Amino acid sequence: MASNSSGGSSDRQRIAKQRLRIIAGHLQRPADDDSAVGAAECTAQGSKTDASSEERTVPRRRHEIMKWNGWGYSDSKFVYNKKGQAEFTGKRYRLSGMIIPGLKDWMENTFGATLQHKTPATPILNSSAVQAPTLNEVFVEELKSTHIPFSHDAEDRVFRAHGHCLHEIFALREGKIGRVPDLVVWPSCHSDVEKIVELACKHNVCLIPYGGGTSVSSALECPPEETRSIVSLDTSQMNRILWIDEKNLTAHVEAGIVGQDLERLLNESGYCTGHEPDSMEFSSLGGWVATRASGMKKNIYGNIEDLVIHIKMVTPQGVIEKSCQCPRMSTGPDVHHFIMGSEGTLGVVTEVTLKIRPVPEYQKYGSVVFPNFEQGVACLREVAKQRCAPASIRLMDNEQFKFGHALKPQVSSIFTSFLDGLKKLYITKFKGFDPNRLCVATLLFEGDREKVLQHEKQVYTIAAKFGGLAAGEDNGQRGYMLTFVIAYLRDLGMDYYVIGESFETSVPWDRVLDICRNVKARIVRECKEKGVQFPPLSTCRVTQTYDAGACVYFYFAFNYRGLSDPIHVYEEVEHAAREEILANGGSLSHHHGAPTGSRLSQRARRVQARCSISWWTAGEVAAPGLVPQPHSLRRFGRRLRAKAPLRLGWPRPPAGAEAGVRTPSRVRSGAPVCTMGQEPPAPVAQSEGAGDGLLQPPAGPSSGNTHSLMSLIVC
Amino acid sequence: MASKAVYSHRDPLLKKRDDFEDILEERRNSSDLRYALRCYTPVLYRGATPCKSSALKSMALQADQIHYVIKQVSKETGRTTEEVEEEASAILEEMAHHLQLSTVRFFAFALSKIFKTLFKSICVNEEGIQRLQQAIQEHPVVLLPSHRSYMDFLLMSYILYTYDLALPVIAAGMDFMGMKFVGEMLRMSGAFFLRRSFGGDRLYWAVFSEYVKTIIRNGFAPVEFFLEGTRSRTSKSLTPKLGLLNIVMDPFLKGEVFDITVVPVSISYERILEETLYARELLGVPKPKESTSALFKARKVLSEDYGSIHVYFGQPVSVRSIAEGRVDRCQFSLVPRHIPKRPNEDVQSFVNDAAYRLVRAQEENMVLKPWVLLASVLLQNQAAVQEPGIALDELTEKVLWLRHLSQQYGAFLHWPDHTPPSEVVSSSLSLHRGLVRISEGRVQLALAQGTQAGPVEQPSSFTPEEELLNQAVVVLSCASYRNQALHVFVRPALVATAMHTSSSNNKQEIFNTFNFLRNIFSNEFILCPGATVQDFEEACYLLVKTGAVQVTQQEVVVTERGQRTVAFLTAMLEPFLQGYQVVCRFLCQEAAETLTEKHFIPLVRKFILKQILAGRLRHVEALSSDLQKNALAALLRLGAVRKMNGEEQGTLKVSKVMVNSLEDTLGGKLPSLKAIVARL
Ligand SMILES: Cc1cc2nc3c(=O)[nH]c(=O)nc-3n(C[C@H](O)[C@H](O)[C@H](O)COP(=O)(O)OP(=O)(O)OC[C@H]3O[C@@H](n4cnc5c(N)ncnc54)[C@H](O)[C@@H]3O)c2cc1C
Numbered sequence A: 001m002a003s004n005s006s007g008g009s010s011d012r013q014r015i016a017k018q019r020l021r022i023i024a025g026h027l028q029r030p031a032d033d034d035s036a037v038g039a040a041e042c043t044a045q046g047s048k049t050d051a052s053s054e055e056r057t058v059p060r061r062r063h064e065i066m067k068w069n070g071w072g073y074s075d076s077k078f079v080y081n082k083k084g085q086a087e088f089t090g091k092r093y094r095l096s097g098m099i100i101p102g103l104k105d106w107m108e109n110t111f112g113a114t115l116q117h118k119t120p121a122t123p124i125l126n127s128s129a130v131q132a133p134t135l136n137e138v139f140v141e142e143l144k145s146t147h148i149p150f151s152h153d154a155e156d157r158v159f160r161a162h163g164h165c166l167h168e169i170f171a172l173r174e175g176k177i178g179r180v181p182d183l184v185v186w187p188s189c190h191s192d193v194e195k196i197v198e199l200a201c202k203h204n205v206c207l208i209p210y211g212g213g214t215s216v217s218s219a220l221e222c223p224p225e226e227t228r229s230i231v232s233l234d235t236s237q238m239n240r241i242l243w244i245d246e247k248n249l250t251a252h253v254e255a256g257i258v259g260q261d262l263e264r265l266l267n268e269s270g271y272c273t274g275h276e277p278d279s280m281e282f283s284s285l286g287g288w289v290a291t292r293a294s295g296m297k298k299n300i301y302g303n304i305e306d307l308v309i310h311i312k313m314v315t316p317q318g319v320i321e322k323s324c325q326c327p328r329m330s331t332g333p334d335v336h337h338f339i340m341g342s343e344g345t346l347g348v349v350t351e352v353t354l355k356i357r358p359v360p361e362y363q364k365y366g367s368v369v370f371p372n373f374e375q376g377v378a379c380l381r382e383v384a385k386q387r388c389a390p391a392s393i394r395l396m397d398n399e400q401f402k403f404g405h406a407l408k409p410q411v412s413s414i415f416t417s418f419l420d421g422l423k424k425l426y427i428t429k430f431k432g433f434d435p436n437r438l439c440v441a442t443l444l445f446e447g448d449r450e451k452v453l454q455h456e457k458q459v460y461t462i463a464a465k466f467g468g469l470a471a472g473e474d475n476g477q478r479g480y481m482l483t484f485v486i487a488y489l490r491d492l493g494m495d496y497y498v499i500g501e502s503f504e505t506s507v508p509w510d511r512v513l514d515i516c517r518n519v520k521a522r523i524v525r526e527c528k529e530k531g532v533q534f535p536p537l538s539t540c541r542v543t544q545t546y547d548a549g550a551c552v553y554f555y556f557a558f559n560y561r562g563l564s565d566p567i568h569v570y571e572e573v574e575h576a577a578r579e580e581i582l583a584n585g586g587s588l589s590h591h592h593g594a595p596t597g598s599r600l601s602q603r604a605r606r607v608q609a610r611c612s613i614s615w616w617t618a619g620e621v622a623a624p625g626l627v628p629q630p631h632s633l634r635r636f637g638r639r640l641r642a643k644a645p646l647r648l649g650w651p652r653p654p655a656g657a658e659a660g661v662r663t664p665s666r667v668r669s670g671a672p673v674c675t676m677g678q679e680p681p682a683p684v685a686q687s688e689g690a691g692d693g694l695l696q697p698p699a700g701p702s703s704g705n706t707h708s709l710m711s712l713i714v715c
Numbered sequence B: 001m002a003s004k005a006v007y008s009h010r011d012p013l014l015k016k017r018d019d020f021e022d023i024l025e026e027r028r029n030s031s032d033l034r035y036a037l038r039c040y041t042p043v044l045y046r047g048a049t050p051c052k053s054s055a056l057k058s059m060a061l062q063a064d065q066i067h068y069v070i071k072q073v074s075k076e077t078g079r080t081t082e083e084v085e086e087e088a089s090a091i092l093e094e095m096a097h098h099l100q101l102s103t104v105r106f107f108a109f110a111l112s113k114i115f116k117t118l119f120k121s122i123c124v125n126e127e128g129i130q131r132l133q134q135a136i137q138e139h140p141v142v143l144l145p146s147h148r149s150y151m152d153f154l155l156m157s158y159i160l161y162t163y164d165l166a167l168p169v170i171a172a173g174m175d176f177m178g179m180k181f182v183g184e185m186l187r188m189s190g191a192f193f194l195r196r197s198f199g200g201d202r203l204y205w206a207v208f209s210e211y212v213k214t215i216i217r218n219g220f221a222p223v224e225f226f227l228e229g230t231r232s233r234t235s236k237s238l239t240p241k242l243g244l245l246n247i248v249m250d251p252f253l254k255g256e257v258f259d260i261t262v263v264p265v266s267i268s269y270e271r272i273l274e275e276t277l278y279a280r281e282l283l284g285v286p287k288p289k290e291s292t293s294a295l296f297k298a299r300k301v302l303s304e305d306y307g308s309i310h311v312y313f314g315q316p317v318s319v320r321s322i323a324e325g326r327v328d329r330c331q332f333s334l335v336p337r338h339i340p341k342r343p344n345e346d347v348q349s350f351v352n353d354a355a356y357r358l359v360r361a362q363e364e365n366m367v368l369k370p371w372v373l374l375a376s377v378l379l380q381n382q383a384a385v386q387e388p389g390i391a392l393d394e395l396t397e398k399v400l401w402l403r404h405l406s407q408q409y410g411a412f413l414h415w416p417d418h419t420p421p422s423e424v425v426s427s428s429l430s431l432h433r434g435l436v437r438i439s440e441g442r443v444q445l446a447l448a449q450g451t452q453a454g455p456v457e458q459p460s461s462f463t464p465e466e467e468l469l470n471q472a473v474v475v476l477s478c479a480s481y482r483n484q485a486l487h488v489f490v491r492p493a494l495v496a497t498a499m500h501t502s503s504s505n506n507k508q509e510i511f512n513t514f515n516f517l518r519n520i521f522s523n524e525f526i527l528c529p530g531a532t533v534q535d536f537e538e539a540c541y542l543l544v545k546t547g548a549v550q551v552t553q554q555e556v557v558v559t560e561r562g563q564r565t566v567a568f569l570t571a572m573l574e575p576f577l578q579g580y581q582v583v584c585r586f587l588c589q590e591a592a593e594t595l596t597e598k599h600f601i602p603l604v605r606k607f608i609l610k611q612i613l614a615g616r617l618r619h620v621e622a623l624s625s626d627l628q629k630n631a632l633a634a635l636l637r638l639g640a641v642r643k644m645n646g647e648e649q650g651t652l653k654v655s656k657v658m659v660n661s662l663e664d665t666l667g668g669k670l671p672s673l674k675a676i677v678a679r680l
Helices: A007-027 A042-046 A101-111 A137-146 A154-159 A166-173 A190-203 A259-268 A285-291 A373-385 A398-406 A421-430 A449-465 A473-495 A509-529 A566-583 A602-619 A633-639 A654-662 A664-669 A683-688 A706-710 B002-007 B023-029 B032-037 B053-061 B064-077 B081-095 B101-118 B126-138 B151-162 B174-178 B180-188 B202-218 B243-253 B275-282 B292-303 B319-323 B329-333 B345-364 B370-384 B392-408 B421-431 B464-484 B486-502 B507-523 B532-545 B562-589 B597-613 B625-638 B656-666 B673-679
Strands: A078-080 A086-088 A183-185 A206-210 A230-234 A241-245 A250-254 A308-315 A318-320 A348-355 A362-370 A392-396 A439-447 A498-508 A537-545 A549-559 B020-022 B121-125 B141-145 B169-173 B191-194 B261-269 B308-313 B436-439 B442-445 B549-551 B556-558 B641-643 B652-654
Touching: A078 A473, A086 A101, A086 A473, A101 A398, A101 A549, A137 A190, A154 A183, A166 A473, A166 A498, A166 A566, A190 A206, A190 A230, A190 A308, A190 A348, A206 A348, A241 A259, A259 A285, A285 A348, A362 A373, A362 A449, A362 A473, A373 A392, A373 A439, A373 A449, A373 A509, A373 A537, A373 A549, A392 A398, A392 A473, A398 A439, A398 A473, A398 A537, A439 A449, A439 A473, A473 A498, A498 A509, A498 A537, A498 A566, A509 A537, A509 A549, A509 A566, A549 A566, A566 B329, B020 B023, B020 B308, B023 B101, B023 B121, B032 B101, B053 B081, B053 B202, B064 B081, B064 B202, B081 B191, B081 B202, B101 B151, B101 B180, B121 B126, B121 B151, B126 B141, B126 B261, B126 B308, B141 B151, B141 B345, B151 B169, B151 B261, B151 B308, B180 B191, B202 B243, B243 B319, B243 B345, B261 B345, B275 B464, B275 B625, B319 B345, B345 B486, B370 B392, B370 B421, B370 B442, B370 B464, B370 B562, B392 B421, B392 B442, B392 B562, B442 B464, B464 B486, B464 B597, B486 B507, B486 B532, B486 B556, B486 B562, B507 B532, B507 B562, B507 B625, B507 B656, B532 B549, B556 B562, B562 B597, B562 B625, B562 B656, B597 B625, B625 B641, B625 B656
Parallel strands: A183 A230, A206 A230, B121 B308, B141 B261, B169 B191
Antiparallel strands: A078 A086, A241 A250, A250 A348, A308 A318, A308 A348, A362 A439, A392 A439, A392 A537, A498 A549, A537 A549, B020 B121, B261 B308, B436 B442, B549 B556, B641 B652
16 A cells, blocks of 8 residues: 555655655756757757768658558559569569569468459548648747747648558558647757657647657557647657767667668668667667567667667656666666656657667578477577577468468579478478478577677577478578568558458467467467458467567468458457467567557456556556556646656655555556556646646545555655 | 357257267177277377377376476475386376277177167267267367266267277276276276375376376377266266366466367266166165176176167367356466466366356256156155055156156157157066066055065065165165256256245245255255356246246246146155255254264164154155265255364264254244355
């Protein structure tokens, strides 16, 4: 039980406050000294490390190069050419301009999707379908005076109203536009963001940070019931590397930079971060921080939480940042851990210091075939046990292996498949692998040439113990290349009645096989029960290994011909699948972020809450309004009203936090992390209340435990 | 889907049941030898590779769970792990099945011969077989046959072999092991043996549960066991034992398999081989220890006609769907799965409910023969009238009336079509001629002589007690047939009795009494825990539907034409009601301070014998030790009797006040039922 209203705890409170002051001291920016602000001001436009505008991948008007209702670049997509063969257009990717002969048959055989049954998307955005913007005139007026560019063009606004969830893209294809931001602003540096946030607070405007827009957790959706003006804060123009520190191997970067630019620019200086989520072409540094992203090569470089040294975030209360750039600290809970994963609900991440590494001398792909998935998992487990995982190791199940096979392009040396000719014969006939059971692991090694070769040997020796056969570099490379084009494939599917999506989980080792089997089976069963007319594609792969478990990706797609509300069916099945994941000891998400919004039923939300709570208590931090909650965006908007500089504190020991977290009322609240069980207090009450507004514990005996965590920050 | 079959009791009349096919017919027309040697290629679960029994053993022994327990035991006892391992492997050796196709073929041949001499027909619902075949391919399967005879599991395997289905691995009681040769034969036909009690032996439990789970997890074979735990000597379904059900559901709950299919199987015998054997056992003539020689003595049975057997494979039940919303499987992710953990409350109550539902599913698909109705009428008649017997046409009329009633109540009655009722009656009577006597057109139970039981002696040489016991053998044998129909009537009968006992029309009062009776009798009959309201509603629904009562907001009133039904139903429960009362009386009047559980049965039996001989009790059925045990269990459950621990280990402490008032309430003598109901 915890509440500042309870008299008996005043002693504890006093101690807590004291502690709070100490911690706050570490974090607090000197009240009237701006020198702590990043070394580079906006005016430093011409600095050497700045990516020149030609190099910028992401223009302000994104729709000029990217699809407004699909994945990626407008010029790149899968199409069926005149001969009825699948082809990938454009020039950007290795696969570009190539014919993929097997794809059509695979689509037909897997989904029953034929060329005759087409579901083309609405080709162009019909601006009249877009609601007129609700503009907050005063806000706009003052914004103008800051000279920060903004727009209320329908196209700009629609583009920022969504991430890449199936339902979001499906609706766009149908030309259905829901609530969209009323305004888009493009700050170009930290101080721009400060100005915007301040104005938003002042004029009661709701802000939604927008990075690369690759969110798959509905985090960018505008709450339809939001009545205030919604402003999308597009960070894409904050994309400079501000400095590189070669002595400490760190780089200080603006949060809007997208993955491909970051790597490219660092490479020019001989460095890399090694952080490569599959969405790295488009997702941004700030987005990674906000979603706790995970990169493919985390085995060498770590996940985002391992990479981050320093974060600067603008909140309604002011700027949060640590006062040093140290590798580790033991001064209370780490503020970074409540910023990471907050999905834009607490503030705008503007600058980040990341670890960097020299570009590796040597890279080598590889692949291994296993007679079955069980053996493959056993091998990955052993590799993890011996802690010799390569930069990346991924295990595809049989269906995915076949899928990869179907994506093999016509003629190309790097695309020859081991299943061709003699090799196929060798594996299936001589080794007795069942083509309907075998599965493939793809590998990526990185480092010194010699060490890589040694490492490779070690891994292949382990693989051999589990019946694995080396299947060549090409297969490995092709596997990784496909991760970049696979997102494009969904658009092709949607042209032909096929909808699908992936979701992921993390799970202890002893559960991996069970979860894979059960979730796949559940998907199939649910589809049948929900009236899906065609057998679904239900497949998985193990994409990351840890000491204590693994990350598993599920892909699920089906032909929706004959269904009146396919998205609803899809969501119900996905919901069931997630329920199955939880029942089998998996987490709700390894890296995509908490799936939110209407598509999870009450019950799932409850489970989700419980699930995330355990994550949270593990983090041992509870901070005010630290709620990556479904649609806590509006709360963010409210929060923006408070103006006092942030003082972070820790008024009570974590035990109190725990007691609060466990109350059932909170579990039911639907907030994954529960600092507030109920709706936040009304904005008016906050701003007119005692000074610090939002972060101030509400006066009076409010809902007991629920507020104990809210009260973590005390004036 | 499947789950609904178990849970739907809406309208028993609408129940559609499959048709039967006689599998002996083909055996009578073709070579048994060829049949025994024919090609046997059952479909398996998802192409699981069949597993040799030795491989299975080593797989089970290597399981983490066993390692864990071995380590624990060795730590606690100070024995080396090797020693404990050896013990584990010895346990497994003693337990494991050793299925061999050759033995199965031998049985296929021998049983064909035996079955053909014993039975007119063995009828199986083929649709059920098809469903089973489908289920076996999709998920690991658990077969749950009812248990009325030693025959049961041989019969099951015989049927599965006949239909080319995967042979089950069967949990059997250790008592078979007494019969050296037979025990081994059974082992080779797929039985594995469990000690009857292994109380706190953790190692035994671990080995045994891991053995079963290994089979389930890999889907090597259907696992078969008897939910009732033991053969029912009374033909009533026994309250389910949960141990094995817990074990087989575990792999699903822990996510080790996607689903498990449970198939309740109802085996109904027109005449039970062990008929009088059971009756004598219930009366305290000690059960002959299963020995091979005793079995050979049973050869006498071979010369008799045992009518037909009906085997109904029920709707497969998906454990996943019945667990949906009942069990939060997340709970199993917080502790490594190989560490044995007592199931928590929601799991326990889930398994308990499931077990009851499954036993009910068995009951519902039990085929009832005309004789079951005859036995019910004859028993009631025998208890009611002093005049010996009942006229044949009166009997026929009553049976026809009862046929109609039971059909309306949804009984699965097998009444021969197109045969005149009188013929049906007389052929039933002749099949059971050991139990009934017909003289001068009057039918009565064959009470006077002890022909069926034991050697024929001069009647005069019997003491009154012995004579009574001999009569009781016949009554109990007969009762075991009536009991087959109990599940059809028990709920309406409880309401009828409640109306009678509470002698009121007030619905609430009747419900209270019903609730009380249901509670008292929940060791006696299969009454799903927590389903009081449903049961009451179901009972009222049936009573109203057949026009026996009218139910209004406030009242339940017997109609004119309902008198007969209500009288019949009340009479049906009467032996139980009186039996429980007399047990209560015994505890109040005779029970000494030092009464132990062990001595309870002999003492209560002696007491009841006296009461009957003194004319204070009419119902001979009260002599059944089954009834006495159930009554005691109920009293223990209700706290009217307590079992002492410590020094007075095993003694029973009787709360005379409570027992007394329970007796009064049962007899309808206590006006304020509410008080006692509240106390319970
Ligand atoms: C094809 C595909 C592949 C993917 N693969 C991976 C993968 O391998 N690993 C992985 O981890 N994820 C993956 N994702 C998910 C997604 O790319 C990540 O969640 C990514 O981190 C989101 O970054 P973004 O810049 O696109 O953020 P957005 O989608 O723009 O925003 C995501 C959330 O972060 C908030 N946010 C964005 N920028 C800021 C900021 N500067 N300050 C505060 N809040 C901000 C937004 O408000 C929003 O709530 C994938 C997604 C797709 C579509």
